[in-house]
C-alpha cells in the first residue's frame with residue numbers, strides 16, 4: 001500500500017458561469033459570520049471596519065472642501081486665509097490619517113481571523129471520514145494543500161478587501177455625485193456615460209482572464225508539487241540516476257506555468273492599453289469641461305480643483321470593474337477552486353457519503369452495493385476479534401472483483417497469514433477491514449475500537465509496510481498515533497525534559513490508556529533492538545533545543561526520522577509501537593518485508609508473548625511458522641474480472 005502524494009491532474013477550463021461563482025462565493029463566505037461561537041465577534045469587528053471605512057469617505061469629502069478653499073485663498077492672494085487653510089489642512093491630516101491606518105489594520109486582522117476559521121474548518125472536514133485519502137485516490141481535485149493554504153488566504157483577504165472597496169465606492173459615489181451635480185450637471189452626466197462605457201469595454205477585453213488565472217494557480221501548484229516530490233524521493237531518484245528525467249518533467253511543468261502566464265500577460269496587456277488610455281484621458285477632462293464657466297467668471301478657481309477631485313472620485317467608483325478587473329478575475333478563479341474543493345470535501349465528510357465511492361467527475365456517487373462494516377464491543381466470551389461473512393471485495397471503481405464470498409473469523413490467540421501472488425488483493429482486504437475501501441458486499445465485524453489519537457480505542461491497530469514517521473522527537477515516534485494529541489501540546493526541550501525526570505507527571509493526560517513512562521518507552525526500543533537510537537547524537541541542526549542547552553538527546557532527540565532510519569529500522573519502530581499499545585488485534589501489511597530473518601522472528605515472538613493477536617500479509621516463506629492459519633488467495637485462470645479464489649489452511 002503506497003501513497004502517491006497529491007494528484008497532478010488539472011482541469012482544462014474554469015467555471016466562468018457567474019451564477020456558479022456567485023453561489024460558491026455565498027457558500028464559502030457566509031459560515032464565518034453566522035457561526036454560533038465566532039460569528040458574534042466577527043460581526044462586531046466587521047461593524048468597526050465598516051464604520052472606519054465610512055470615516056475614510058468623510059475624511060475625503062472634508063479634504064475636497066478644504067482643497068477648494070485652499071486654492072481660492074491662493075488665487076485671491078489672501079495670505080491670512082491661506083495660512084488658516086494651511087493650519088486646517090494640517091489638522092485634517094492629523095485627524096484623518098489614523099482613520100485610514102486603523103481601517104487597514106482592522107480589516108487585515110479580520111481577514112486573518114476569517115482565514116484561521118476557514119482553514120480550520122476545511123482541515124477538519126479534510127480529515128473527517130478519511131476524506132484526505134478518498135480525495136487522493138478518487139477525485140480530480142488537484143493540489144489540496146495549495147487550496148487549503150494559499151487559496152483560503154487569498155479568498156479571505158480579497159473578499160474583505162472587495163467588500164470594503166464596493167462599500168466605499170457606493171458611499172463615495174453618493175457623496176461626490178452630490179458635489180459634482182451641484183457644480184455642473186452636464187459634467188456629471190458625461191462622466192456616467194464615460195465610466196459605464198469603460199466598464200463594458202474592459203469586461204469584454206478581459207473576459208479570458210478568469211480561466212487563465214484558474215489555470216495559473218493549478219500550474220504553479222503542479223510545478224511546486226513536482227519539486228516537493230523530488231525532495232521526498234531524493235534517495236530513490238539518486239539511486240536510479242533519474243536526475244535528467246526528473247529535470248525534464250519539471251521543465252515540462254515549468255513550461256506550462258510559463259506558457260499560461262504568457263497568455264495571461266497578453267490578455268492583461270490588451271486590457272492595460274485600454275485602462276491606461278482611460279486613466280490618462282480623465283486627468284484633464286473635468287478641467288476642460290469646467291474651464292469655460294471659470295472664464296465667464298461663473299465659478300471660482302478653487303471649484304475647478306474641487307470638481308476635478310470629485311470627478312476622479314466618482315470615476316474611480318464607477319470604474320471599479322475597469323481598474324480591478326484583473327484582481328476580480330483572479331478572485332473568481334480562487335472562488336472556483338475553493339468552492340469546488342469544499343463541495344467535494346463536503347460530499348465525503350458528510351456521514352451519508354462515508355461509504356460512497358467517487359465517480360470520475362469527482363463528485364460522490366453511490367455504487368450499487370457496499371460492504372457493511374460493523375463495530376461491536378469486544379467479545380470477552382467468544383473471543384472473536386474479527387469476522388468476515390460472505391465478503392466480496394471490488395476495487396473502488398468497481399471494475400475488478402478481487403475476492404469473492406470470503407467467510408472467516410479471527411479469535412483471540414489466532415494468527416492468520418494472508419498470502420497470494422502480487423496484485424491478488426491482500427492489501428485491499430486490509431483496506432476493507434480498515435474501512436478505507438467498501439465496494440462489494442457482505443459484512444465485516446470488528447470487535448473493539450480502532451486506535452484514536454486521543455488515546456482511546458486501540459483494540460485494533462493497522463500497520464502499513466512503510467510505517468509513517470511523524471515530524472518530532474523519538475518519543476513522539478513511539479507514542480504515535482495513540483497518544484499523539486498529547487504530544488502536540490509539548491515542546492520537546494521543555495515538557496518532555498520535565499517528564500523525563502518524573503515519567504508522566506507533567507502531562508495533562510485524559511485518555512483511557514495510561515501514557516507509557518520513559519522506562520517503558522526505552523524498554524520497547526530495547527525489545528526491537530533500537531535502543532542505540534537513544535545514544536545516537538542526532539545529525540540535524542534542528543535538534544538544538546530552543547533554550548540553547550545544546551542538542552536534545554535520548555527520547556527527546558529530533559531528526560528527520562523517515563530520512564535517516566532505514567526501512568527495516570522504521571519497521572522495527574512500528575513493532576515498538578505495537579508493544580507499547582498492546583492492541584487485541586493487529587493487522588500488518590508486509591510489516592517485516594525489510595527485515596532479516598533473525599529480527600523478524602524476534603519481533604513476531606515479542607508481540608505473540610505480549611498477547612497480541614495478529615493478521616499479517618506477506619510473501620516470505622519464513623512467515624508461515626509464526627502463524628496458525630493461512631488464507632491463500634489464488635488468481636482464477638480465464639476469469640474476465642481477474643478475480644481470486646481463496647482457501648484457509650491450518651499451519652502444521
Ligand SMILES: Nc1ncnc2c1ncn2[C@@H]1O[C@H](COP(=O)(O)OP(=O)(O)OP(=O)(O)O)[C@@H](O)[C@H]1O
Pocket residue numbers: 001137395396397402420421422423424425426427428429
Ligand atoms: N485505487 C485503486 N483503484 C483501482 N484498482 C486498484 C486501486 N488500488 C489498487 N488497485 C488494484 O487492486 C489490485 C489489488 O491490489 P493490492 O494492493 O491489494 O494487491 P496485493 O495482493 O497486496 O499486491 P502486492 O503483493 O503486490 O502488494 C491490484 O491489481 C491493484 O492494481
